[in-house]
Structure formats: structure tokens, C-alpha cells
Amino acid sequence: MDTRLANTWRLTVNEKRFIETALSSGIRIDGRNPFEYRKLSIKFGREDGSSEVQLGQTHIMGFVTGQLVQPYRDRPNEGTLSIFTEFSPMADPSFETGRPSESAVELGRIVDRGLRESRAVDTESLCVLAGKLVWAIRIDLHILDNGGNLVDAANIAALASLLTFRRPECSLGGEDDLEVIVHPPEEREPLPLIIHHLPIAVTFGFFSSESLLVIDPTHHEEAVMVGKMTATLNANGDVCAIQKPGGEGVLQSVIMQCLRLASRMASDITKKIKDAVETYNTERALRKIKRHPTSITLDGSVNLKEKLNEPSGHNVVNELSRKHLEKPRLASAENASSPGNNGEGESKSSNFGRSSRRDGATSNFVGGAASWDPYSRGVDSDFLKASLASRGTLTPKKKQQDPTGERKPNESKPEESPGDVIPTTSAMDVSETGVHKGGEKTLKDAVKPKHKRKKKAFSSTADAS
Amino acid sequence: MEVDRADGRNPNQLRPLACSCSILHRAHGSASWSQGDTKVLAAVYGPKAGTKKNENPEKASIEVIWKPRTGQIGKPEKEYEIILKRTLQSICILTINPNTTTSVIIQVVHDDGALLPCAINAACAALVDAGIPMKHLAVAICCCSAESGYCILDPTKLEEQKMKGFAYLVFPNSILSVLPEGSSLVQGEPMEHGIITSVTHGAMSVDDYFHCLERGRAASAKLSDFLRRSLQSKLPGDLSKAE
Numbered sequence A: 001m002d003t004r005l006a007n008t009w010r011l012t013v014n015e016k017r018f019i020e021t022a023l024s025s026g027i028r029i030d031g032r033n034p035f036e037y038r039k040l041s042i043k044f045g046r047e048d049g050s051s052e053v054q055l056g057q058t059h060i061m062g063f064v065t066g067q068l069v070q071p072y073r074d075r076p077n078e079g080t081l082s083i084f085t086e087f088s089p090m091a092d093p094s095f096e097t098g099r100p101s102e103s104a105v106e107l108g109r110i111v112d113r114g115l116r117e118s119r120a121v122d123t124e125s126l127c128v129l130a131g132k133l134v135w136a137i138r139i140d141l142h143i144l145d146n147g148g149n150l151v152d153a154a155n156i157a158a159l160a161s162l163l164t165f166r167r168p169e170c171s172l173g174g175e176d177d178l179e180v181i182v183h184p185p186e187e188r189e190p191l192p193l194i195i196h197h198l199p200i201a202v203t204f205g206f207f208s209s210e211s212l213l214v215i216d217p218t219h220h221e222e223a224v225m226v227g228k229m230t231a232t233l234n235a236n237g238d239v240c241a242i243q244k245p246g247g248e249g250v251l252q253s254v255i256m257q258c259l260r261l262a263s264r265m266a267s268d269i270t271k272k273i274k275d276a277v278e279t280y281n282t283e284r285a286l287r288k289i290k291r292h293p294t295s296i297t298l299d300g301s302v303n304l305k306e307k308l309n310e311p312s313g314h315n316v317v318n319e320l321s322r323k324h325l326e327k328p329r330l331a332s333a334e335n336a337s338s339p340g341n342n343g344e345g346e347s348k349s350s351n352f353g354r355s356s357r358r359d360g361a362t363s364n365f366v367g368g369a370a371s372w373d374p375y376s377r378g379v380d381s382d383f384l385k386a387s388l389a390s391r392g393t394l395t396p397k398k399k400q401q402d403p404t405g406e407r408k409p410n411e412s413k414p415e416e417s418p419g420d421v422i423p424t425t426s427a428m429d430v431s432e433t434g435v436h437k438g439g440e441k442t443l444k445d446a447v448k449p450k451h452k453r454k455k456k457a458f459s460s461t462a463d464a465s
Numbered sequence B: 001m002e003v004d005r006a007d008g009r010n011p012n013q014l015r016p017l018a019c020s021c022s023i024l025h026r027a028h029g030s031a032s033w034s035q036g037d038t039k040v041l042a043a044v045y046g047p048k049a050g051t052k053k054n055e056n057p058e059k060a061s062i063e064v065i066w067k068p069r070t071g072q073i074g075k076p077e078k079e080y081e082i083i084l085k086r087t088l089q090s091i092c093i094l095t096i097n098p099n100t101t102t103s104v105i106i107q108v109v110h111d112d113g114a115l116l117p118c119a120i121n122a123a124c125a126a127l128v129d130a131g132i133p134m135k136h137l138a139v140a141i142c143c144c145s146a147e148s149g150y151c152i153l154d155p156t157k158l159e160e161q162k163m164k165g166f167a168y169l170v171f172p173n174s175i176l177s178v179l180p181e182g183s184s185l186v187q188g189e190p191m192e193h194g195i196i197t198s199v200t201h202g203a204m205s206v207d208d209y210f211h212c213l214e215r216g217r218a219a220s221a222k223l224s225d226f227l228r229r230s231l232q233s234k235l236p237g238d239l240s241k242a243e
Helices: A002-007 A013-024 A102-114 A150-164 A217-223 A252-290 A313-326 A327-340 A348-352 A355-362 A380-387 A426-434 A442-446 A449-461 B075-092 B115-130 B159-163 B207-231
Strands: A042-046 A050-055 A058-069 A080-087 A128-129 A133-145 A170-173 A179-182 A200-206 A213-215 A225-233 A239-243 B017-021 B027-034 B036-047 B061-067 B098-111 B138-145 B151-153 B165-172 B197-201
Touching: A002 B165, A013 A102, A013 A449, A013 B207, A042 A150, A042 A252, A050 A150, A080 A102, A102 A200, A102 A225, A102 A239, A150 A200, A150 A225, A200 A252, A213 A252, A217 A313, A225 A252, A380 B165, B017 B115, B017 B207, B027 B115, B036 B115, B061 B075, B075 B098, B075 B115, B075 B138, B075 B197, B098 B115, B115 B138, B115 B165, B115 B207, B138 B159, B138 B207, B151 B207, B165 B207
Parallel strands: A080 A133, B061 B098
Antiparallel strands: A042 A050, A050 A058, A058 A133, A128 A133, A170 A179, A200 A213, A200 A225, A225 A239, B017 B027, B027 B036, B036 B098, B138 B151, B138 B165, B165 B197
């Protein structure tokens, strides 16, 4: 017991007084306005339905998975949605494994209420066979870093991962149409969930002086505040949920002011989430196109990873043609890739809908890693440069020389959003392999030049750097 | 005789490595390590007062918490925790801070084969980031042996499942890239050639295992290089950790 007391963190009286005094002059310790959110960044992982949200110093990851289960007896036509929050000990020394603490349960409940009660996720579309099989969607939220205001960030992470999650398509077959066939992603494009609106949670902190309130409290402010309120609203101005668990009494006028502020914040954040998801979807569509080589590989090895699948023609064509108008950078990548992808000199838009691309199914493309993996075939050098550059250089180290021939992209998190095109040495690596020309295979590929280099580097043990 | 790998690597080739440190703010040390698609995040909380009941209070103890991507914590996670704990115990200097607990928390971000080696590497980098005193670092690698007796390094998840057997090997990180003549030998072999941890799955012949060991050791030199370089930028006076 002593050890636990010794390890808890407490705010000192001086710090508490400083924060309160500063706030009464409208100054916050991190320099924000009282009604300003911290910097929000939403990133997505390699798989569908995984998101990483950073709100200032708060860092949360969300994963969405789906499973076919039997429905609840009183709701035979609806799928289920369940939220699991993990307050990882990584986030805060006071978090412990085992039984979830009060705040963990509260967070889970707030996010759950926002999504379920407001019918944001359409559960009826998750039904496969009424009364027998429905989709159970499970959202796992991992709190990695507690920088304050976990509720808002967790909510955003849940929404971002729900928006990018794709579930496999099911169809009924067999005799009597009672057998359910789940189509793997290689066969049929997985479907996104139907989400009607985005409920955004906005948290307010109240302090001991009258009418002192802040939005998005940091960790220190949370230790000082005497009351808090979370309002979940959507961009249409509907209030989905309000949570004010005890704490100091607050005037009605202040509550109304909070709700007005919250609706403004909600529309801002909704826009940010939608932008991030759009970018991810574009990247994803591009990736799917990339994985369609027209020529088969020389060794003819069967693709062990997930096979390529044909994007449903119309959607992709429309989506991509729209993207081309908006984003010139992507267009350049497309331009560069289309001659490679397809030995015939056809125009871009007609490329994507072609069924002849199916013949690429047996290539040995790597799954999601095609954008940066140097070993995959048919990756265009421009696109590769762009995606590698978009990794960002958050670590100070820059590996300029690569004697071992291994690729070491500097990255801290997988990033799907495009960045500036910066030539890197890894691009140099790729150009040397000569396999990124897209479809056309040459004798060079048969010889596999990069392997020779690697063997040479490997055999020389005196390869001191 | 070339073994064809799905992503076109040759048998001795590792996947692209990436390592970044100090990514979390509350944790005393943190690192993210990715090998290809497998990505693991590790966080370290420095010595906390007290040890658990079954631990020896005369030494520092290490506590490992493994968080899978989704789902409940089950037996495989507990096994990983134990292996990681024993590995880290052998590289940390436990006599410096007796009666304290250092917590290492591992979060799996994505699993595409060679998960445990990735986690061990991430944990080492996080321990360095936190400034925990250690004797030397450890680098971990996964080697599989195929039916044909061939050994391939750093398999992806699909390759792992197809292989006859695979082994996770942990070697000490060499301080020098090239061992000079007359460097400290233990029983005729340099210290760097020792194995800290070896976990095998599946069946493989003794010769195959030794073959894997050799390959693994050679590759670990490259890994050590990479680890050293990515941690080198953390010079004293370079960083100021909040809290």
C-alpha cells in the first residue's frame, strides 16, 4: 500500500494556484485560448479500421473488428456494437492492469452512448440472416498517452476507425438460401459501415471561480478543475448526450453557453475527421489500383499474401476521377503509374474499370505494404518517393548511407496522408532494383540485381560503418 | 537453390526496419519498432518503489505488461510477458536500484510475423530512452527453417505459418562492429556470440537449428548496427523530457 501511495502523482499547491490565477486572466498554461482545442492529428494504420489520434499530448489508438454472431433475442434483425476501452499502464503510471477503473468505465459509457443511443451506426444493415447471424462490431480503444481529455480523443478515434472499417461482403447461397457465404476481400470488395452522423464529444472543465471554464483540459488542468461536463453533439446541431457527473454546481446560462460552443467545435472536428478519412480512402483506392500488374511475375510464384481484388468499377472510377481534379499531386502519381500498370496505352479513367486486370491475381504483390515496400513489383518510383517522403522525419537521425542495402525509412507512425515529394536515398535504392517499372518485366528482373547486392554486403563481415 | 518468398526478398534479407524513440509524453521512455508491417510500441516507467511479493527485494525487478491489439489477454500473452521479462532481466543491471520495479509495457500495433523479436527490440530501445542502466543491449531476430532445410530470416505471418519450424533468437548487441583480435573471449568464443534467449516453435533438426543460429547471428550484426545508429542521436543535453 505504501508503494502505491509513493508512486502516485500529485499536483503541488503552487502549481494549482498558478493555473487558477492564470486562468482568471484568461491565460492557459499551454498558451491556448480558453475555448480552443489542441492540435488534432488523425492517422490510419495499415489495416482497415485502425486509427491513431493525437490530441496535443494525448495519444489514443482505435481498432475495429467484426465477427459473425447470433443476435440478441429481442433484436433479431440488428447487429451489435461494443466498445472496449483499455487504459493501458503505458498512458499513466496510475493506470493499472486488471479491473477497469471508474474513469475507464465512464469513458467507455460516454463513447458508447454517443454512438449507440443516437443511432449513429446503422445496426440494421449489419444483419445477415434475421435471427441467426448478424455482424458484431467491436471497437477497441487503447489509451497510449494520457495528456488530458481522454474522452474527446477516444471518441474521435472510435469514429475515425469506424469510418475506415470494411467488413467482408456476405451473400446467401446454398440450398434454400440458408447458407451464408462470407466473401474474402480478394473476391469481393469489403463494404464500409453505414454511419448516419458523427457524434463528437466536447469536454468542458469548470474551476472554482465563477464562470471560469475551459474546453479540452490538459492533464494538469484536470487535476485542478472542480467539475467537468461532456456534451456529445453532431454537426447538425443535435445533442446526442450530455454527461455532467457531479462536481461543482453550474449556472444554467453557463450550460447553454457550453452547448453553443460545443456545436461550433463539433462542426470543426467533424470536418477534420472527414478530411482525414477522405485522404485515407484515396490512398487505399490508389493502393488497390497499384496492386494490379498486368504481366505475371517471372517465377510465377503464387501470391501468398492476400490476393488482389478488383475494385468495383464504378465507385473507384468516380472517386478517383474526382480526386484527380482536386489533387494534382496524386494525379502525377497516377499518370506515372498508368503506363506501367497497363501495357496498353489507355487513358486513366478507363483503366480502372477493366476486368482484364484480373489476370494479375497470381502476382506476388505484398498486401498493404505495396506503397513503401521496395521488394514489391510494379511499384512506381514516383509514388514510392512520395509515400516514403510522407513518412516524415520525426526522428533526428537520417540514414543517408545504406551499406547493408536494407531499407530504413524514418518514421514514427504509419502515415497515410500524402506529404511533399522529397527525394530520399531509399528512392535511390528502388531505382537500382529496376523492378518498379510497373507491369513490364525485363531480363534485369530475372537476374534480381538487388539480391546480388545484398549477398555481397552480407558476405563482407568487415563492413564496418 | 533459391527459396521464393512472397515479397521477393532473399532468404537472408530482413524487412525494412524503423525505430523511433520518445514518442510518448507521460512515459519515462518509449520507442516504436517496426519490421516491415509488424509494429510494436514499448513504454517504460522507471524505477518505482517496491517490488511484488514473489520478487527478490534485494534486486531491482522488471515487470512486463503485454497488450494485444484486440481481444482478451490469454495464455500466449502471458508467455510473451515471461519471456520478455527474463530476457530483459539478463541485460539490465539489477543491483543498482534494489527494491524497485521497472515497468515495461508493450502494445502490439500490428502483427505480421516475428512479433516477439520486434517487441524485444522495441523494449530495449525504450529502456535506453528511459535511461535504465543496462550491461548491453539485445537484438532479436526470427529464423525459420523450411522443409528443404533452408533457413530464412524475418518471416512474415504467412511464411511463419507455412514453415516447418521457427525460432526466435536474442543475441547481445555488440559494442563494436568488428570484433578485434583478442577481444574478451569466454571459453574461446566472443561474448557477442552468446545467445540470450531462444524460443522455438515447431520441429526442426539439430543441424537446422545450428544453421538458423549462424544465420541469425550474422543478421544480428546488422540489427545491432541499426539499433546503435538510431539510438546514437540521443546525446546528453539533447533532450528535455517533460515531467
